[in-house]
Amino acid sequence: MTDINAKAADPALGAERRRLLIQEYGIFIAFLILVGVLSVASPYFLTAGNISNVLLQTSINGILAIGMTFVILTRGIDLSVGSVVALAGIVSASFVTTTANASVAGGPYPVVLALAIGIGVGVVSGAIVGAIVSRFNVPAFVATLGMLSAARGMTLIYGGGRPVPGLVPDFRWIGTGNILGVPMPVVILAVVFAASWWLLSSTRFGRYIYAVGGNPHAAKTSGINVARIRFLVYVISGALSGLAGMILSARTGSALPQAGVAYELDAIAAVVIGGTSLSGGVGRVTGTLIGALIIGVMNNGLDLMGIQSYYQQILKGALIVGAVMLDQKRSHAA
Numbered sequence: 142m143t144d145i146n147a148k149a150a151d152p153a154l155g156a157e158r159r160r161l162l163i164q165e166y167g168i169f170i171a172f173l174i175l176v177g178v179l180s181v182a183s184p185y186f187l188t189a190g191n192i193s194n195v196l197l198q199t200s201i202n203g204i205l206a207i208g209m210t211f212v213i214l215t216r217g218i219d220l221s222v223g224s225v226v227a228l229a230g231i232v233s234a235s236f237v238t239t240t241a242n243a244s245v246a247g248g249p250y251p252v253v254l255a256l257a258i259g260i261g262v263g264v265v266s267g268a269i270v271g272a273i274v275s276r277f278n279v280p281a282f283v284a285t286l287g288m289l290s291a292a293r294g295m296t297l298i299y300g301g302g303r304p305v306p307g308l309v310p311d312f313r314w315i316g317t318g319n320i321l322g323v324p325m326p327v328v329i330l331a332v333v334f335a336a337s338w339w340l341l342s343s344t345r346f347g348r349y350i351y352a353v354g355g356n357p358h359a360a361k362t363s364g365i366n367v368a369r370i371r372f373l374v375y376v377i378s379g380a381l382s383g384l385a386g387m388i389l390s391a392r393t394g395s396a397l398p399q400a401g402v403a404y405e406l407d408a409i410a411a412v413v414i415g416g417t418s419l420s421g422g423v424g425r426v427t428g429t430l431i432g433a434l435i436i437g438v439m440n441n442g443l444d445l446m447g448i449q450s451y452y453q454q455i456l457k458g459a460l461i462v463g464a465v466m467l468d469q470k471r472s473h474a475a
Contacts (some may be wrong), residue, residue: 168416168431175435179442186442193324199437200326201226201385203430205404206411207337208381210429211374213412214341214354216421217274217281219375222382222408224292225266226401230386231300233259233312234396240307243300252311259387260380266292267379271372289405296398305396316391326388333381337426350374354421410457411436413464420468435460 179186205222212219236255238244266288273284318325341347352360353370361367385404390396415432417424436457443453 168414168428168435172431172435172438175438175442179438179445183442183445185445191441191445193327195434195437195441196327196330197324198441199433200324200330201389202404202407202411202436203330203433204333204381204385204388205408206415206429206433207333207426208378209405209408209412210337210415210417210424210426211341211350211377212281213409213417213419214350214421214424215371215374216354216357216419217371217374218285218409219270219378220282220285220405221266221270221288221292222378222385223401223404224289224296225263225379225382226386226389226404227296227396227398228266228292228299228386229259229262229383230390230400231296231305231396231398232262233383233387234305234308234390235300237309237312238305238307239309240305243303243305243307249309252309255312256315256387260383263379263381263383263386264376265379266382267376268372270379271375274375275368275371300396300398302398304398305390306394308390308394308396312387313391313394316388316393326392329384329388333384334426334430341426346370346373351422354423356422407436407457410461413468414460416464416468418468419465 176186185191205226209219209222233255235243235245236248236250236258237252239249270281270284270288273279273287274281315325315329320328341350349360349365349370352363352365353367357367360370386401389400393400411432412424412429413419413432414435415424415428415430417429439456439460440453443456444450
């Protein structure tokens with residue numbers, strides 16, 4: 142009994158518990174502290190309208206970041222998501238525009254067809270990258286950097302460098318509508334989050350993703366088709382990029398060829414800030430969602446305080462570097 146009490150009172154054990162607690166819930170604590178500080182700094186921050194605005198602004202980055210989480214969990218990276226957003230947005234929009242010179246012949250077409258085409262563009266883009274990475278062992282950085290450039294070029298060619306305006310109301314509803322007062326982009330983000338959480342935490346495919354990211358050689362030895370898993374995570378990322386592209390076009394009412402520029406940076410930032418390790422095998426979509434909210438809340442709060450966007454970029458960069466430094470510290474400690 143004395144030994145048990147001594148161990149319970151051991152300061153080292155207490156410190157270890159605190160370390161594990163911070164590691165598990167640190168991102169949530171940081172988010173609550175940020176919300177608290179901004180609530181004090183601006184009386185407008187916690188208003189219902191502003192909270193809805195923050196969630197709406199976070200929705201697209203949140204969807205992209207969830208797709209990025211799948212990729213980073215397997216030790217990959219996807220730099221092409223911003224360009225795929227633009228490509229999927231402008232292609233799908235061309236099927237539901239009432240502007241004759243921007244429409245596919247015979248349009249506008251049913252919205253369901255446009256949605257399928259937009260997601261299909263993302264799936265094909267992701268499949269191309271996934272095949273290059275998984276079958277030809279090209280580094281993900283190089284493969285997705287190539288797709289970043291190629292998809293942007295295809296966007297400009299397809300639309301002739303011009304926006305696609307005049308989108309039909311039914312298509313715009315996915316960006317401007319609501320369900321029970323909740324904006325549709327937020328509803329879609331919630332559905333994507335729930336599906337992704339279930340996929341990663343409750344399915345064999347999810348366990349395989351963590352196994353491939355943790356130790357691809359051991360995963361292959363245990364019978365997991367590593368190439369297939371790597372291929373599929375890029376398909377998922379591409380599909381969600383296509384979805385985000387259509388939501389963006391629907392929100393703005395016009396598909397822009399320059400849409401999505403640098404969106405990949407915010408998506409990667411949300412994933413890293415949310416605690417997903419760039420070394421693979423460690424991370425959760427819950428953390429990613431909180432990471433996206435931290436970026437959205439920070440941008441919104443600084444705007445309310447009248448702080449220029451240049452400083453927001455500096456703070457975002459500091460957050461990314463700090464998150465990676467913490468990840469490296471945890472990795473070495475383990």
